[in-house]
Amino acid sequence: MKKRIIGMILILAMVVAMAAGCGQSSGEAKETKSAETTSAVEVERPSVDMAGRAIVLPEAITSVYCSGPIGTNYIYTFDDTLLAVTNYELSDAEKMYTTQYYQNLPNLGGWYGKGNEGNVEEIIKTAPDIVICTGTDEASIAQADALQAKLGIQVVNIDSSFEAMADSYRFLGALLGNAERGEELAAYTEETINHAKEIAASIPEEKKVSVYYAEEQLGLNTDPSGSEHSRLIDLCGGINVADCEITKGYGRTEVSMEQIISWDPQYIISCVDNGNADSASYNTIMNDSQWSVIQAVKDGHVYQTPSVPQNWFDRPPSVNTIIGVKWCQSILYPEMVDYDIKEEAKTFYSLFYHYDLTDKETESLLENSL
Known part of the structure; x- marks a missing residue:
């Protein structure tokens, strides 16, 4: 009799839990998941921030x-x-x-x-x-x-x-x-950054490819090696050909067409600013005869940065560039990577942007980028 009562109580509890779950909106479900996750791992709350400033936190942070x-x-x-x-x-x-x-x-x-x-x-x-x-x-x-x-x-x-x-x-x-x-x-x-470093370290010097980072509509602005704006080229094992000064802050050091021709990069990465394709140099590079003598253009190795909702490569140099690490290495050294960048994009957008890309959206996102 006692076992029967306990069984009935368990069944009733399951029914109540299922009913509560069915009645939640997507937002409520997310909050519930967050609460469950929070209770799963107990970590001491910080008393100082990452700059070393003392902080006093409210009991709960919801906004x-x-x-x-x-x-x-x-x-x-x-x-x-x-x-x-x-x-x-x-x-x-x-x-x-x-x-x-x-x-x-x-x-x-x-x-x-x-x-x-x-x-x-x-x-x-x-x-x-x-x-x-x-x-x-x-x-x-x-x-x-x-x-x-x-x-x-x-x-x-x-x-x-x-x-x-x-x-x-x-x-x-x-x-x-x-x-x-x-x-x-x-x-x-x-994992993304460490894997990229491992791949870059395994590339023999004579196999490393040269890269020019083209910015602004004419492609005559760039950021050389050592700049935070072009760091993915260095990280992924490319050789940044730009022999010019680093412009602090917003970057975009101005260079001439003659300089780019003399550098003759094997690859060109064309920047899109703020998701605005009109800001990119891709069409100029692919259609202007001045660029046609450059090896990257001859070989079809000109790639526009994916930029929706934010630029994968740069601007802002923030968490949006994590997927850019995988993309950059996949175009410079496709034979060295062990992943499909289209599938990686879907994983990243789901994990970081809370959005599940369709195949069609992925193709659109990577237009002129592969």
């Missing part, structure tokens, strides 16, 4: 404001529903392959770039639990302290450098109470 686009990238990829607002106007390209929730967020501006400032009054009204800033240098710390005093909300700095991406995801996992999600993104990031 986040980011002072700049790179911070927004991190929080969006971690959990888009944590974003309270955006800090810039989304382009049409940035509205593709992202969640409806993200697309509907109001833009209250932010503190980044040249002279941009957020709407202090409206941000305070939104009442985010914390503010995310990026950078760990003295200037970033000073900006964070000033912003915290201005908003009256705890500011938390994360390290947005390429080398620290995996660590930043793990930090966010501890900060936001979802260590498992942080580890999931960190592990993918680490």
